[in-house]
Amino acid sequence: MRRGVRIGVDVGRARVGVARCDPDGLLATPIETLARDEGTVRAVLAHASELDAIEVVVGLPLSLSGADTPSTADARELAGELAAASELPVRLVDERLSTVTAYRQLQAGGRRAKGSRSVVDQVAAVIILQNALDSERMADRPPGSLVPRTKDPERGL
DSSP, rough: OOOSSSEEEEEEEEEEEEEOOOOOSSEEEEEEEESSTTTTTHHHHHHHHHHOSSEEHHHHHHHOOBBTEEEEEEEHHHHHHHTTTTTSEEEEEEOOOOOHHHHHHHHTTTTTTTGGGHHHHHHHHHHHHHHHHHHHHOOOOOSSSSOOOOOTTTTOO
């Protein structure tokens, strides 16, 4: 298991949940929910910089059969923007049912779904990151797939 903080990201059309793990990669915890706008990439990377993260893990929403969903392209796009704007590795990991699981966990804890939308995004980011950490620990290799870094003329890459 590689040592270092990782940032977990749950991509939504309106909001983006952000989580982190401890330097030993044992436990994921929530950071915040961001509004999805032109500052999202900058805000995620600011968290990564502040925490001296070694990578960013972005959830890839796939259908139960493994096919793309309407949200898949959206997650890939944000992951590509993160990769282009940073030197950090960005990985896409399967996040099937993470939001459903997040809602169930909140309901089990006595929270109503209607008032918990922003918290759900953070919990989903925690689930995505924790699953990636557990996967790496079991397989002894980084989880998911690495997002290629594309050229960004504004950054000189």
